[in-house]
Amino acid sequence: MTVVTTSDQTPRTATDGQGEAPARHSPAHTPAPAGQKAWSRLVAVARYYPVFLIFLIWEILSRLNLLDPMFMPPLEDVARTFYREVFVTHELLDHIRVSFMRAGAGLGLATVVGIAAGILMGRVRAVESFLDPLISALFPTPKLALFPLMMIFLGIGDASKIALIFLGCFFPIVINTYTGVKNVDKFFIWNAQTKGANHRQLIWHVIIPAALPFVFAGLRVATSTAFLLIVASELIAANDGLGYLIMFAERSFDPALMWCGILVIAGMGFTVDRLLLALGARLFVWQDK
Amino acid sequence: MSGAAMQGAVHVDVRRISQHFRSGRGADLLALDRIDLQARRGEFVSIVGPSGCGKSTLLYIVAGLLQASDGQVLVDGRPIDGPDPDRGLVLQNSSIFPWRTVEQNVAFGPQMSGLPKSERRSLVAHYLDMVGLTKFAGFYPRELSGGMKQRIAIAQMLACGPSVFLMDEPFGALDSLSREVLQDQLLQLWERDRKTVLFVTHSIDEAVLLSDRIVVMSPLPGRVKEIVEVKLPRPRQETRVLPEFGRLRNHIWSAIRQETMEAIG
Numbered sequence: 322m323t324v325v326t327t328s329d330q331t332p333r334t335a336t337d338g339q340g341e342a343p344a345r346h347s348p349a350h351t352p353a354p355a356g357q358k359a360w361s362r363l364v365a366v367a368r369y370y371p372v373f374l375i376f377l378i379w380e381i382l383s384r385l386n387l388l389d390p391m392f393m394p395p396l397e398d399v400a401r402t403f404y405r406e407v408f409v410t411h412e413l414l415d416h417i418r419v420s421f422m423r424a425g426a427g428l429g430l431a432t433v434v435g436i437a438a439g440i441l442m443g444r445v446r447a448v449e450s451f452l453d454p455l456i457s458a459l460f461p462t463p464k465l466a467l468f469p470l471m472m473i474f475l476g477i478g479d480a481s482k483i484a485l486i487f488l489g490c491f492f493p494i495v496i497n498t499y500t501g502v503k504n505v506d507k508f509f510i511w512n513a514q515t516k517g518a519n520h521r522q523l524i525w526h527v528i529i530p531a532a533l534p535f536v537f538a539g540l541r542v543a544t545s546t547a548f549l550l551i552v553a554s555e556l557i558a559a560n561d562g563l564g565y566l567i568m569f570a571e572r573s574f575d576p577a578l579m580w581c582g583i584l585v586i587a588g589m590g591f592t593v594d595r596l597l598l599a600l601g602a603r604l605f606v607w608q609d610k
Numbered sequence: 611m612s613g614a615a616m617q618g619a620v621h622v623d624v625r626r627i628s629q630h631f632r633s634g635r636g637a638d639l640l641a642l643d644r645i646d647l648q649a650r651r652g653e654f655v656s657i658v659g660p661s662g663c664g665k666s667t668l669l670y671i672v673a674g675l676l677q678a679s680d681g682q683v684l685v686d687g688r689p690i691d692g693p694d695p696d697r698g699l700v701l702q703n704s705s706i707f708p709w710r711t712v713e714q715n716v717a718f719g720p721q722m723s724g725l726p727k728s729e730r731r732s733l734v735a736h737y738l739d740m741v742g743l744t745k746f747a748g749f750y751p752r753e754l755s756g757g758m759k760q761r762i763a764i765a766q767m768l769a770c771g772p773s774v775f776l777m778d779e780p781f782g783a784l785d786s787l788s789r790e791v792l793q794d795q796l797l798q799l800w801e802r803d804r805k806t807v808l809f810v811t812h813s814i815d816e817a818v819l820l821s822d823r824i825v826v827m828s829p830l831p832g833r834v835k836e837i838v839e840v841k842l843p844r845p846r847q848e849t850r851v852l853p854e855f856g857r858l859r860n861h862i863w864s865a866i867r868q869e870t871m872e873a874i875g
Contacts, residue, residue, distance in 0.1 A: 518722045526718075607751075
């Protein structure tokens, strides 16, 4: 079983601090003034100085002709290409949109089906005994190995890629959800039942909120899997998308365009992960760290 | 008067309840052996005994959360069928929901029964005030002390309007000061509303202080050893110093000393 917990969450306390907090939590309840907020945001960006440092070294080294421009063109060329592709030809935007759509469709589908299946497995014995061996058997298979098969069935268009991403993302979500549901404290369930919760209310108001941190950890793993699989499948066979763009640029000896694609996909992955973390910090204010 | 008649009527009737468990090695374990126990309406009944006597199991059976292997539980003469908000439960370890604020926790029962939001709000305000946690309405449980969490658990139960309180060592995890404060608050609450209470505890002092009757249980298998009437005057806040208090305490202790020693050894 892979149980991945969300690390990296900054501890938070309730912000509605009316009245006095119990002594051991006293300082956290006053909202920060605006200036302080802007400052802390700046600090958060400054934390990534090693990334900017590497960019700087890259640029200096290529200016000094120490890097082969066929592999590492000057960063300025990459930026220029980026500008052209985004603001002049708009081609990069199309590739981003296509990749994002495929990844989003696969991940979205996997989230809905994975959570539903995970809850059913955790609550219904028959579903559990049916799906558990299937999942244990299929989970270790590298999903990319199935891609040729999917292309035979679904063609080289969107469908085979969405199916691949769905399959790759489904497993971390269903396994984490199942684990989360199984781990819900018996006393929470008993407490809810003696307060009049029926079966549906129990699922909705107790099982799901209690299991949500697990589900969320699975979602985070699934998101990075989605990025991995979208690029891989587009590298293998596609007419558009960021993976295709990278491959196309490599084949047409355009390293600036290739780096453009690589940096965009890296940036997208980073941004989505940060957004998920921020969402998690908001959703799980109630958790002990 | 019908009120006086109601006071005397049997409210919770536990009839020859037995409970078997299958142990890890497959051996059959008798946890409860033909327990008979009646609580009259408005009576405060404590269940004491060494660990392993099945007192919590008995309470969960009355709550409708566990199915007894044998026997029957009647409430107002009708056999129970699963859990019901009329039989409110407070557990030892705070089973309040950490993802809900204090206010949302107290509102849980009324929300489940579909009470409109505006009515819910005034109800919650009332019970928060009763347990003295109005100031903490918007806090999450993790920000509160153990005693506060147990008060929320009690308010959460009260908000469902139960006629029977089932309390499983509700103050068991608290430090002794918080414990005394909460005992006094529970007494005040009970003396005002006179609900029927089944109160499981391993503290003899607590049982003597709170109860009208004490059911003393012995372990392996869980049996009712003795039922002790507590005829101390109420209100009980100052009772701890009375000689009768010490006498009852010693009496119960000597009744279960042997078994407790064995359970520990």
